[in-house]
Amino acid sequence: xxxxxxxxxxxxxxxxxxxxxxxxxxxxxxxxxxxxxxxxxxxxxxxxxxxxxxxxxxxxxxxxxxxxxxxxxxxxxxxxxxxxxxxxxxxxxxxxxxxxxxxxxxxxxxxxxxxxxxxxxxxxxxxxxxxxxxxxxxxxxxxxxxxxxxxxxxxxxxxxxxxxxxxxxxxxxxxxxxxxxxxxxxxxxxxxxxxxxxxxxxxxxxxxxxxxxxxxxxxxxxxxxxxxxx
Amino acid sequence: xxxxxxxxxxxxxxxxxxxxxxxxxxxxxxxxxxxxxxxxxxxxxxxxxxxxxxxxxxxxxxxxxxxxxxxxxxxxxxxxxxxxxxxxxxxxxxxxxxxxxxxxxxxxxxxxxxxxxxxxxxxxxxxxxxxxxxxxxxxxxxxxxxxxxxxxxxxxxxxxxxxxxxxxxxxxxxxxxxxxxxxxxxxxxxxxxxxxxxxxxxxxxxxxxxxxxxxxxxxxxxxxxxxxxx
DNA sequence: GCCTGTTTGAAACAATTGTTTGAAAACGCT
DNA sequence: AGCGTTTTCAAACAATTGTTTCAAACAGGC
Numbered sequence: 001x002x003x004x005x006x007x008x009x010x011x012x013x014x015x016x017x018x019x020x021x022x023x024x025x026x027x028x029x030x031x032x033x034x035x036x037x038x039x040x041x042x043x044x045x046x047x048x049x050x051x052x053x054x055x056x057x058x059x060x061x062x063x064x065x066x067x068x069x070x071x072x073x074x075x076x077x078x079x080x081x082x083x084x085x086x087x088x089x090x091x092x093x094x095x096x097x098x099x100x101x102x103x104x105x106x107x108x109x110x111x112x113x114x115x116x117x118x119x120x121x122x123x124x125x126x127x128x129x130x131x132x133x134x135x136x137x138x139x140x141x142x143x144x145x146x147x148x149x150x151x152x153x154x155x156x157x158x159x160x161x162x163x164x165x166x167x168x169x170x171x172x173x174x175x176x177x178x179x180x181x182x183x184x185x186x187x188x189x190x191x192x193x194x195x196x197x198x199x200x201x202x203x204x205x206x207x208x209x210x211x212x213x214x215x216x217x218x219x220x221x222x223x224x225x226x227x228x229x230x
Numbered sequence: 231x232x233x234x235x236x237x238x239x240x241x242x243x244x245x246x247x248x249x250x251x252x253x254x255x256x257x258x259x260x261x262x263x264x265x266x267x268x269x270x271x272x273x274x275x276x277x278x279x280x281x282x283x284x285x286x287x288x289x290x291x292x293x294x295x296x297x298x299x300x301x302x303x304x305x306x307x308x309x310x311x312x313x314x315x316x317x318x319x320x321x322x323x324x325x326x327x328x329x330x331x332x333x334x335x336x337x338x339x340x341x342x343x344x345x346x347x348x349x350x351x352x353x354x355x356x357x358x359x360x361x362x363x364x365x366x367x368x369x370x371x372x373x374x375x376x377x378x379x380x381x382x383x384x385x386x387x388x389x390x391x392x393x394x395x396x397x398x399x400x401x402x403x404x405x406x407x408x409x410x411x412x413x414x415x416x417x418x419x420x421x422x423x424x425x426x427x428x429x430x431x432x433x434x435x436x437x438x439x440x441x442x443x444x445x446x447x448x449x450x451x452x453x454x455x456x457x458x459x460x
Numbered sequence: 461g462c463c464t465g466t467t468t469g470a471a472a473c474a475a476t477t478g479t480t481t482g483a484a485a486a487c488g489c490t
Numbered sequence: 491a492g493c494g495t496t497t498t499c500a501a502a503c504a505a506t507t508g509t510t511t512c513a514a515a516c517a518g519g520c
Contacts, residue, residue: 274481277478
């Protein structure tokens with residue numbers, strides 16, 4: 001059916017254009033007119049194919065998530081029977097590539113980083129669907145490296161230390177480029193960056209490994225979400 | 231002069247209100263009307279005291295920078311003759327407090343984080359003035375921990391690994407609250423968080439220390455490289 | 461060719477936003 | 491009190507933005 005094919009085409013053009021502009025400017029600053037211009041469509045196209053700007057944004061988020069995962073699965077380039085060390089390195093590399101890689105739709109990871117920084121609100125369940133599973137992966141890797149008997153808090157903290165280093169290079173990339181121009185964030189050098197982070201993190205994790213004594217006891221505090229943003 | 235006092239008062243009220251709203255919503259999404267309402271001033275007040283929304287934002291950035299540094303200097307709570315380890319811990323703690331602490335103007339650090347994430351453009355020199363000096367501090371600490379002979383790239387990478395972990399808890403705090411509710415980002419527990427990051431980082435840095443070089447034959451990637459970065 | 465449902469397009473609408481204006485109020489000073 | 495300057499205020503302006511409208515263009519089945 002040619003009807004459907006053409007339909008898909010404009011829908012897809014809108015999705016891609018919107019993704020690029022949303023990731024560059026954020027939800028609010030991106031204008032429908034700019035998106036439509038880039039997609040070669042009419043201003044009314046967005047409200048026709050998606051119902052609103054908000055829905056367009058949601059569609060873009062889902063599209064970006066699927067694409068990013070498809071292109072850079074967390075087990076990218078793993079050998080047979082990988083050690084936890086291998087898996088940690090692969091995880092870091094995939095995350096860097098996903099967020100900084102030059103692969104055409106490089107905006108996927110950036111869009112997610114933006115959403116992470118300032119949740120637009122209408123997508124709590126998206127976090128659960130897209131971000132949480134990946135967090136569980138690195139937590140499992142860390143748990144294995146820590147050895148049996150590691151407490152949950154330590155696992156979570158170490159996992160955040162790993163992802164924090166990776167995410168940093170996305171969310172602060174403008175500043176890093178200026179402060180440490182020695183560090184290249186371009187595709188061929190991301191390998192080296194990944195190796196550094198993996199090595200740094202392995203040493204950090206081992207400092208908390210089971211045989212090392214725990215830092216201190218902390219009562220888990222179940223909530224108090226004061227940070228109501230928007 | 232009562233004239234100046236009153237003048238300062240509204241100017242200051244505007245600065246504080248603007249800081250809170252800018253840090254919460256970003257430059258674009260924040261509206262002058264909302265800022266003025268919060269400050270109890272007229273809509274025209276912004277264009278009278280500052281010339282434009284843009285200038286107000288710049289003034290807020292400067293104010294936030296000064297205040298944050300005044301409240302949490304990077305040597306906060308250091309003992310006499312501090313070891314590099316002490317200084318690393320103090321640096322991490324100050325950064326966390328600055329960005330996550332509840333102390334009244336908690337928006338300072340958040341605003342900077344936002345600026346870091348998406349530079350508004352009209353303030354390259356602000357980065358040099360506010361961010362770069364602090365980066366040099368942690369680089370110096372790392373360099374001392376690495377020992378003599380450490381190459382610049384390693385120093386920069388390790389420094390970014392440290393600050394990356396800290397910044398992560400600001401820029402991803404919404405997600406972290408959901409993924410790892412065990413981790414408390416509230417004031418009394420920031421101490422523990424700082425200690426974790428410091429310990430993790432110390433181990434990470436030591437893995438790159440000059441004398442540790444032979445040890446990492448157990449590493450998957452013997453890592454002569456770092457030279458081929460850039 | 462003709463009809464039906466879908467997609468596109470130019471124009472218009474309603475709401476919001478940064479900024480300006482001009483007069484009133486407040487203030488400092490003699 | 492009187493005067494010149496500074497500050498505040500309500501209203502209005504001009505530009506932008508998301509959304510709607512409605513007619514034209516189009517596709518596909520008969």
